[in-house]
Amino acid sequence: MIHPPTWHADARQPGNHAMSVRTRFAPSPTGFLHIGGARTALFNYLFARHHGGTYLLRIEDTDRQRSTPEAVQQILDSLAWLGLSPDEPPVFQASRETRHAEVARALLARGSAYLAYDTPEELAAQREAAEAAKRPFKYDGSRWQGLDPKDAPSVAPAIRIKAPREGETVVEDLVQGTVRVANGELDDMIILRSDGTPTYLHAVVVDDHDMAITHVIRGDDHLTNTFRQCMVYDAMGWSRPRFAHIPLIHGADGAKLSKRHGAVGALEFREQGFLPEAVCNYLMRLGWGHGDEEVIPRERAIALFDLDGVGRAASRMDYAKLLHLNGVYLRGSDDDRLTRDVLERLGRHVVSFGTLGADRVRALMPVLKERAKTLEELAASAAFAVIEGPPPLEAKAAALLTPEAKARLADLAQFLTDAPWERADLESWLRDYAEVKGLKLGQVAQPLRVALTGSTQSPPIDAVLWALGRTEAMDRILAAAEG
């Protein structure tokens, strides 16, 4: 019967450092790290930090067919980008197979497990028969138990753990609450395959135990597996960790999150111009809340986060809200950092530029970042500043360059020749010009904007004028006036 081990309570006593919190994120390197996994990592990180504990990473690479070194690197890169790198070097599960086998044999020696000589084909047939008869398949290994090795078939055996038949298993889940299942539902699962490799359900338990994990925080999809894992803990006489099963993230339509919903890989968000702090903030708020707080930077998140605030229902990915949050973080970001990123993106988009262009982008950054939601948008909006010479004209912008507008620009160029080149001065010169000519400021600003940026949308025109510098600005105005 299952009661939380007493040290769990002790661990929460202030002043008890003997059993500090240890969490782990345990992805399998069979693909890229998706957004759901990223959130699981985040919760593990936040929980450990909040309690002054340790946050670890274990790569579950026991499936040798599907695990790849590229995927491992991808996961590491993703976590690094999100600021969720582990406190210690990652543990590779495959490297611990000797230990897994050792525990399996210990279970055998204790009489808690037995050798099962079924072939995969036999099992598949049994499963099919059960399905055909519309009854749930439950493995029956009674014929192998207590078998004299001499009578064993000449088949490499797997090791199966004996499931309890009576009573029920109870898990006090930190998120889901008390969850119980009748032991009659469990069956004798394989812990060591016939080829000597461990199964996931077994390896996880051995590793979590050996790594002294105190809190297993993972996706909801592992909830029912937890009862199977309990069999190993209990049979070995190990105290179980605390479990916390967090709900999954779904796509906007409520179905399992997949590529057709948009970006799902953590690194895809980076490519699309999202900031890691915005992604983390968004992910944290998905399934967790603290009153009305929405913008919660890392430090604040660590201070606030705890598992009791995690909801039990699955939530849907809302890209619009992420986008909004990204805008918030973008506006609050350091100008030098943004400039660096934008220049890099522009370079990738095959725009060549010199230091003059780079300086202009930096000068414009405070007003540029006000009007972008992603780094990609930011880069696009900075493109006019980085190039030399007249910018390419957008269709809508070109339409604005009427003969009158061109004449106006020529006149304006003349007028600006003697202007002092400071932003505030430029603004008042433009206002004066409009007033003298009996025009609304917009009538002057729009043609000018088109000439300088090639677009009908840009930061305030005085800022653009100033950042471009007198020479470059004059070039562009004249080019537009003559073109």
Next chain:
RNA sequence: GUCCCCAUCGUCUAGAGGCCUAGGACACCAGCCUUUCACGUUGGUAACACGGGUUCGAAUCCCGUUGGGGACGCCA
């Protein structure tokens, strides 16, 4: 099919029996600001899945229904 979990505006959530005429955020609509686009700001539309209990009183507790999700591998 069996077992497990879940259920407040379109979405993320606040809500731990009276503070709820159900609050906030995103999105959407309208207005203001304005030099374009954003930002900002003001207001608006919009939810307790359904049915039974328990209680003086239920979004909050219990049961059922419906609807979602997950797990049932010599995958992880």
